[in-house]
Amino acid sequence: MKEAAGEANMTVITIVLIAIVLAVGTIIVNGMMSNTKNSSACSACGGVWKGGKCVTSSTDATVIDYSSCKNEIK
Numbered sequence: 001m002k003e004a005a006g007e008a009n010m011t012v013i014t015i016v017l018i019a020i021v022l023a024v025g026t027i028i029v030n031g032m033m034s035n036t037k038n039s040s041a042c043s044a045c046g047g048v049w050k051g052g053k054c055v056t057s058s059t060d061a062t063v064i065d066y067s068s069c070k071n072e073i074k
Helices: 002-044 067-072
Strands: 048-050 053-055
Touching: 002 048, 002 053, 002 067
Parallel strands: none
Antiparallel strands: 048 053
16 A cells, blocks of 8 residues: 555656646747747847847947837747
8 A cells, every 4th residue: 555655646746847847848938939039020120139139230239129020020
């Protein structure tokens, strides 16, 4: 009886760990997809994606409004 209870506990622990890894993986992949979309939209508007902002490629690093290009990319 103790062996069956131990196996059941290990099964529950395994399922919980798989769920945690899946949740963390989903969060990471969604973040990467969002960052890629923003970077593509920025490039389509003629900018460069740096530090989470769309800026001009020149040294003054003026922030570009890329929302119109972002809406076109799906």
